[in-house]
Amino acid sequence: MPNQPLAVQMRGIVKRFGTLLANDHVDLDVQRGEVLALLGENGAGKTTLMNVLYGLYSRDAGDILLDGQPVHFHSAHEAIVHGLGMVHQHFMLVPTFTVAENLILGQPSPRHPLLERQRDVYRRIEALSARYGLQVEPGAQVSQLSVGQQQRVEILKALYRGAKTLILDEPTAVLTPQEVSDLLSILRNLAARGHTIIFISHKLKEVMACTDRITVMRDGRTVNTVETGKVTPAELARMMVGREVTFRIDKSLAQPRDPVLRVVDLWVDDDRELPALRGLSFEVRAGEILGVAGVEGNGQAELETALAGLRPVKRGLIQLCGQDMTAALPRARVEAGLAYVPSDRYGLALLRDFSVADNLALEAFDRLPYTRRGFLRQSAIDGQARALVSQYDIRTPSISTRAGQLSGGNAQKLVLARALDRQPRVLVVAQPTRGLDVGATEYVQRRLIEARDRGAAILLISTELDEILNLADRILVLYEGECMGVFDANRASPETLGMLMAGRKA
Amino acid sequence: MTHASTLITRPVMRLPAWLRAVLLPILGGVLALLAGALLIALAGVDPLAAYAALFRGAAGGPRQLTETTLLATPLLIIGLGLTVAFRSQVWNIGAEGQYTIGALCGGIVSLALPNVPLPLLVALMLIAGLIGGALWAGLAALLKVRSNINEIISTLMLNYVAYYFLLFMAREPLKDPSSYLPQSGKIVPLPALPNRLHIGVAIALILVPVVYVLLFKTPTGFRWRAVGSNPNVARYAGIRVSRQIVTAMLFSGALAGLAGIIQVAALTGRLKDGISGNFGFTGILVALLGRLHPAGVLVAAVFFAMLNNGAEAMSVSAKVPVAIATVIQALVVLFILAADALAQRLRAV
DSSP, X not given: OOSSOOSEEEEEEEEEETTEEEEEEEEEEEOTTOEEEEEEOTTSSHHHHHHHHTTSSOOSEEEEEETTEEEXXXXXXXXXXXXEEEEOSSOOOOTTSBHHHHHHTTSOOTTTTSOOOHHHHHHHHHHHHHHHTOOOOTTSBGGGSOHHHHXXXXXXXXXXXXXXXXXXXXXXXXXXXXXXXXXXXXHHHHHHTTXXXXXXXXXXXXXXXXOSEEEEEETTEXXXXXXXXXXXXXXXXXXXXXXXXOXXXXXXXXXXXXXXXXXXXXXXXXXXXXXXXXXXXXXXXXXXXXXXXXXXXXXXHHHHHHHHTSSOOSEEEEEETTEEOTTOOHHHHHHTTEEEEOSOIIIIIOOTTSBHHHHHTTTTTTSTXXXXXXXXXXXXXXXXXXXXXXXXXXXXXXXXXXXGGSOHHHHHHHHHHHHHHTXXXXXXXXXXXXXXXXXXXXXXXXXXXXXXXXXXXXXXXXXXXXXXXXXOSEEEEEETTEEEEEEEGGGOXXXXXXXXXXXXXX | XXXXXXXXXXXXXXXXXXXXXXXXXXXXXXXXXXXXXXXXHHTTSOHHHHHHHHHHHHHSSHHHHHHHHHHHHHHHHHHHHHHHHHHTTOOOOOHXXXXXXXXXXXXXXXXXXXXXXXXXXXXXXXXHHHHHHHHHHHHHHHHHHHHOOOHHHHHHHHHHHHHHHHHHHHHTTTBOTTOSSSXXXXXXXXXXXXXXXXXXXXXXXXXXXHHHHHHHHSHHHHHHHHHHHOHHHHHHTTOOHHHHHHXXXXXXXXXXXXXXXXXXXXXXXXXXXXXXXXXXXXXXXXXXXXXXXXXXXXXXXXXXXXXHHHHHHHHXXXXXXTHHXXXXXXXXXXXXXXXXXXXXXXXXX
């Protein structure tokens, strides 16, 4: 269709952050009414490119054309006016507002200075919901909605504001397998009705399932654009990573020994003081990986923080290597042999404005060899940091670089290096590969298997079912804070686990 | 991308971080002085003549340099204490009150122990000042840790309590019977040179490297900075966050109290209304302007002292209102904060 202008055309986009070249002369063509995947590892520059398109970042060079017209946005507001809509990885909704209130937020009201009449808003929302198969209750408060429903609200918000082109940034990261397939069919439906979809992802399976074309990015450049039907996952992976990738981690059979982490009838409250874990019990033996599968928000966050001593236990018992640690301080647990790699890397495990070296010493800075006779020994801290940086392949300009400047994968390697370097007897890892690219994921997973083979007991909490199936020796399914059952990994099917994760007993 | 702001600031952002940390405050200072020149011109005075008078008053001769040093001393001590507090994200706005209570405690020691040999008495007075300031700050720390009461509010309110408590003490229990003014008897003066430079100046200067080492070279400082950087991560790392909040608060209060007794013993001579001259509040600006680094705090304290002393000379010889100096001080901080915010935004975009 040479006569019809492209919905989005980006030419030679350059975006720098300091010395980092995040987008290096990137070209992108998106045809009207298609679902285009922007595929690439983390740090490949996908989100940066979309933020440039959406007016959140200013570009250093290049042109953007919408429907053939050159545009230059200084803010997201201008992008919205031109028919763009973006659903971010982290939702931009006011949790205490209703769905309808979130949709009209920032929109001009026809009855200015009063708000638009509620029933008019509701009617419009209901019409939109019906048209695109996006069921939501206009009067429901957003904080009461599930993650999947909130995402629908985000999509609806963009449509409500008249978006013709929708950008979705890693939309499936937070969804259950069932919600993912719902979302993918919604996207197809939108495209069928003339909307244009740009779908940012690093998951090959989803990209293969619902897109028309795929643009692959690597290291800030576009590698290739291909038609989805004419390419295999293996070819895509090679384009993304620049080399051959194995999808399965080879591991030997676990040789479990005595249980070293025991949890008995654990009750823990969430931040709203509602029970998040309801009588959870399990054991992890030395030399095995117990995977905790479940949809996000079913008690995983409370489980990891309670085990680490960062959240009080209401009732029950936590035993580490035979010692009762239910009420122990974090430091005492560390000394008893626990290491913890939290899901919230920057919120819990890293001081962004401290150096890489100081972060590597974070859990032992006040002990030998880092502190002697009351003074920090920077030479010892730096020496250890240099060793760990090379041993764990942490890519950083120097050990005095601030941790906040590392990419997600390297930040995670830092946390992992710190945890594994202690040779912990018990390792609690939560979402260890979230946001990591294929290469870093493979690396982290290998390290976990190595730690297991050295005899560590590993509790792996992950919402990625594939990751659990790949790594765990036994699998516990967590639903609404309760155990839905424990299975041997080689006897569990993804289908059964998926059912249990959704709360349905097989 | 041709925004004027980026044309100016992009070259600045390419500089190494430490140079930027030095250049931005200087840029802020220069811009503030330019804005001040505008105000002075509005007041009908030649700005150049006014600034010349200001500089002569601040550093024009040995007497002026001494005065500037004397004024910088309490600001420096308070600013160093607040550096520790602010680095730990403990927002102690109560240095003024801690200064007052420190002066009161030290003064009471001096008044109560007239027969103790001088070196011992001075040591006891300084210790009493430290403890008094620490306890006053400790009250706010306790409220924060125990009941989660915002320390900004509590320290601010405690300033008033301390102020009126001092007035009461100077009027009633400690009143000098031989005077009809509401003031205490004479406090033992600190050892000093003939030109009035006293040992408090030396103490303040020694505290600069001491606080630097404490903050950056000891595990205690590491804990404070870790809590200030992110309390949740600090907790994860096994640091007891509330303990650090308490110690940072106590430390900043102790130094404010020390400044109080040093100032009263060395210069004021008696406990009475007006012993502080807002040092506690100016100290906040000094700490922020010094970018929470001991060396920077030293520079900022001297800068503020020069500005204050110079302003008086300026008002006398060039007929510019003293208030202009206060306005310039505030402008300096505003410009530096603005330059900071700009730098942050450029990093983000």
